[in-house]
Structures are given as C-alpha cells and as structure tokens.
Amino acid sequence: MKLPDNYTPTANCLAGKVIVVTGAGAGIGREAALTYARYGANVVLLGRTTAKLEQVYDQIEAEGSPNAAIYPINFEGAVEKDYLDMAVRLEEEYGKIDGLLINAAILGQHTPINNYAVDTWNQVMQINLNSPFMMIKALAPLLAASGNGSVITTSSSVANAGRAFWGAYAVSKAALKNLTEILAQEWDEVIPVRINSLNPGGTRTTMRAQAYPAENPADVPPPSEHMPLYLYLMSDDSLGVSGQYFNARQ
Numbered sequence: 001m002k003l004p005d006n007y008t009p010t011a012n013c014l015a016g017k018v019i020v021v022t023g024a025g026a027g028i029g030r031e032a033a034l035t036y037a038r039y040g041a042n043v044v045l046l047g048r049t050t051a052k053l054e055q056v057y058d059q060i061e062a063e064g065s066p067n068a069a070i071y072p073i074n075f076e077g078a079v080e081k082d083y084l085d086m087a088v089r090l091e092e093e094y095g096k097i098d099g100l101l102i103n104a105a106i107l108g109q110h111t112p113i114n115n116y117a118v119d120t121w122n123q124v125m126q127i128n129l130n131s132p133f134m135m136i137k138a139l140a141p142l143l144a145a146s147g148n149g150s151v152i153t154t155s156s157s158v159a160n161a162g163r164a165f166w167g168a169y170a171v172s173k174a175a176l177k178n179l180t181e182i183l184a185q186e187w188d189e190v191i192p193v194r195i196n197s198l199n200p201g202g203t204r205t206t207m208r209a210q211a212y213p214a215e216n217p218a219d220v221p222p223p224s225e226h227m228p229l230y231l232y233l234m235s236d237d238s239l240g241v242s243g244q245y246f247n248a249r250q
C-alpha cells in the first residue's frame, strides 16, 4: 500500500500522544522523532548512543516542541527483563503509549551465506528481530491503554523475497514482516492496537551508504521525504488500518 493521495497531516495531529522511537539518534529514526515532536507528540528517544539522543533531545527542546525523554538501551545485549522494566518506567511516567516506531536495525555482512559469520548472524537477529519481539510483547498492554495504539515496524524490500548476499538482514526483515502480520491478526478486535509494516525504500542514511558505497547519496531521498507516511500511520488518520505493508517510495 501507499500513502493516500494528497494526504496532508494536520498541525498538532499527534498532540497528547506518547510515541516511542527506537534508533532515534540517527537516520530515519532521528527524522521521525523530530517530526513527531513537531506535530505535538511527547517523544521517547531510544537508542544505544546517548550523545546522539541528547542532540535530538536538544533540537526538540530548541524548536519548542513538547517534552522529549531519553531512554538509552543497547538492543544487542538487552534481555526480556530490560523490556519489562522499560514498560514499568513508561507506565509510571505516562500511563500509556500511543505509538511505537520499531526502527533500529543493523545491516550485518554483505556476503554469501557460506561465509556468513555466526556471531554476526546472531547479532543481526537480536537487534532486528528478537528485540522488536520482546519490546512489542512488553509494551502491548501500554499500547492497549492508549485506547488507540499504533505500531510501525520498519521493513525493507528484501523482506519480500530473498536476495543473494543480504544474509541475516534479509531474513530478519522477512521475519519481522511476518511477525507484524501475526500480531495484526491476533490483536484484531481483541486489543485496540494496530500494527503495520513500513518500507522506507532507499533513503539517504549511514546504513544506505554502507550498503551501497558507490552510490551518490544525492540520488536517494532524505528521510524527511518519507515523513507524511510516518505521520499518517502514527496519527488517528490511519485508524482501522492494520496488518498492511506500506512503501514510502513508489
């Protein structure tokens, strides 16, 4: 699916909402966090590099947006208890979560499976797949408490069909898409939380430069171009939309 034609988010469409963004310190996650704050949300910035999160926090504050919060966490080492503790902290602070953007990921190796290092495979799976599974599971009650929660999982074109040399990254994204579909079905008419996959497509970030080192970065759009779709799925404009796969680039 794609963004509805002529979609224009209204100012303050996220006012009063609490939105958690993973990988909020850089790339697409950083842009989404700044955008959500500009549209009125209280954004919780999750990531592994505190200095980057602090820069985003400072920018949100400088722009006069609602209060943000920083929650440093390294998804590589985090275990279920860390996510349950996170849920307790967020419940104490906000009592609910209205949105969760699962965005943080790593690329791993670009190599044939025969050469793929098992340690790297496990690291990619932990960050890109196991961490979202544990986080969504831990935060689902808080999302339900919103009465109208929205989860976005970040996909990739390699989620839709295997592609040589993309290894654990492709497998993790295919599984995350599948997890998203499972959750959409299980939650439908059971808890008031919708969940959708969003494939940003080629986007000018560090990860893209890592994957395509010979590419001119100017040939792919910056994260800001995708923000209408990120706003649509997080705002009440997408109420009732769940279990769908959205492409930011046409």
Ligand SMILES: NC(=O)c1ccc[n+]([C@@H]2O[C@H](COP(=O)([O-])OP(=O)(O)OC[C@H]3O[C@@H](n4cnc5c(N)ncnc54)[C@H](OP(=O)(O)O)[C@@H]3O)[C@@H](O)[C@H]2O)c1
Pocket (backbone or CB within 6 Å): 022, 023, 024, 025, 026, 027, 028, 029, 046, 047, 048, 049, 052, 073, 074, 075, 076, 102, 103, 104, 105, 106, 127, 154, 155, 156, 157, 199, 200, 201, 202, 203, 204, 205, 206, 207, 208
């Ligand atoms: N860019 C593209 O062309 C493209 C295309 C399709 C899909 N995507 C997807 O879009 C999402 C964002 O990608 P991006 O291009 O913005 O990537 P990016 O610039 O590399 O940013 C990734 C973010 O994830 C965080 N992160 C990585 N490992 C982490 C860990 N162990 N614990 C906590 N945070 C961690 C990074 O934190 P640090 O900055 O501290 O390392 C960073 O904030 C990813 O899910 C990616 O798969 C991107």
